[in-house]
Amino acid sequence: MKKIYQYTAILFAALVLIIMAQLLSSCNTPGTAQANNQDSLATHADTLVKVDTSKMPKGKYGAAVKYGRDLMLHTAYYIGPDGVNGHYTGNKMNCTNCHRDAGTRPFAFNLVRSFRDYPQYRAREGRILSLAERINNCVMRPNLGRPLPLDGKEMISIMAYLKFLSDSSHTDSHTKGLKNMTVELPDVAASSDRGEKLYALHCQRCHAQNGEGKMLASNVSYEYPPVWGMLAYRPGSSMHRVVKLAQWLKGNMPYDKTTLGKAFLTDAESLDIAAFINDDTKHKRPAPKTTKEVDYPFYEEKAIDYDKGPFKDPFTEKQHKYGPYKPIIDYWQGKGITPAI
Template sequence: MKKKYQYITFLLLLFALANVAQLVSCSGSKAEEADKADSAAESLVSVDTGKMPGGKYGDAVRYGRELMLHTAYYIGPEGINGHYTGNKMNCTNCHRDAGTRPYAFNLVRSFRDYPQYRAREGRILSLAERINNCVMRPNLGRPLPLDGKEMISIMAYLKFLSDSSNVSKTTKGLKNMEVELPNVAASSDRGEVLYAQNCERCHAKNGEGKMRFDNVTYEYPPVWGLLAYRPGSSMHRVVKLAQWLKGNMPYDKTAEGKPFLTDAEALDIAAFVNDDKKHKRPLPKTTKEVDYPHYEEKAIDYDKGPFKDPFSEQQHKYGPYKPIIDYWEGQGIKPAI
């Protein structure tokens, strides 16, 4: 009987030790996960594109990256693999370094973040639909077939970016740089002077950009005109464009996370570039397109009414934006910026 009790005591001791080991392991694992999350939040977003997979999936990933970098060459108006985009701009003109550059419409989280509700469309969009948004709006094109090589390759590349990065939603550089919104409206006239000083040398006085020597694509893309992005594109919003400009332009004077332009300067340049009274832009191909069908969800710098607030199209476009923000926050609604 004594031996039996000793055996049971031994088993209980083993069970207790196993539980302690498991708790230590779990707590250590959780601590490691927490450390990784903290590290991801504090570090600047980065991806090692040299570690692409092999095989047929790797081929798709590499072609997807090529499509980002050389969109016009492959699927532009004279593309070798199809004619889908309507101008000769490349995805990397906005999503710099094929979507990997911090503060430049970074795409590292896109495969994780979609499907996603989009206020502009007023519904949940798949990642493929969001890709076609870019093909149709800034690139003036027609949708890529959802089961085609190009769409699948772009999505494979975006999956690779997601799989190859250690990021959280708060990792630095995933979003464009924030700009402080002043108490005065952005000025197209001030922006015109700043454009001449900072932008004209590349994008030309008339905004048409600079075509590459082989006429395949742009060395510097157009910023207005009938071959630039059209109204309804994200870049056509003054605050959204200013955030991008702050983090990226002038390209040879701005380092990652170290802007050259002040917030006010970025807003004024964005106001000038997006001044449709001064510059022409391509129009949507259909009159059936409706942006922000739920008016209370409209971005504060979206300038087409009707609005469910007392502010004019002029103020929505150029500001001052703080009264608009205060109004919606007073309604218990977080305004979209």
């Protein structure tokens, strides 16, 4: 009898040891957890936002969709300063220079959901904007233009194209690339001086030392679009915000060194280069066309990296522009508000 007790006790002890060893091994090997994560990333690789633009609709509607797509790819040719179908945009950049692959590329200000997402409340204007109004914001701000007539062929075609993108894509909470890549915000401010050196190293060979890019031989549009200067996007464009630009740069530049979802620049480098490009003490940019430009009527709704006061918080224009951003975020969170970045 005594022996049986002893055996059971030994068996029990052994069992406890095995269970403990199992538990310890699963806690102590982060490598296992990481490998699992990567597996699930790999199996979700096909969840990158995607549209098959070879399957265009037919008929007259199809023709509008196609023209809308062409307008995004060859904006300057059709509606630029010397446009064959009208003179609307004020510089020779194409929509696709930022909304890459005509708005379909992941992590590049993707436009696949836009048709579904508007009308939408926009803090910048403090009211609800239609998709057409939002499109005109880009015609006016980064493209320095005058608004397209809301019922004109060009606006309707761009809308038809965005409707096609939305109709022919499936997106859900797993879909990646609808938003740009994220950058971690450091405890220090972004540095325009560090960014200047990095620009010379990684960007200058295409966008030029003077930031004005390189025209195509045809002079219709750019091989490498300008990143500052009087023909680049103007202050008030979202690209002029340091964090917003850094998020885009991380996923897209240098052009020949990034692949889908794989950055070349580190987060800190992206922020420093964005700080340099958007540093108005070093570079010129066009002034807004009208003085009655709407500019966040409700100051408390300003994006944290928007660089123009007045603000409803105690931080300077300089800190809003270059950071450190965390104290600003903490300040608003302390008031129960999640600020826009």
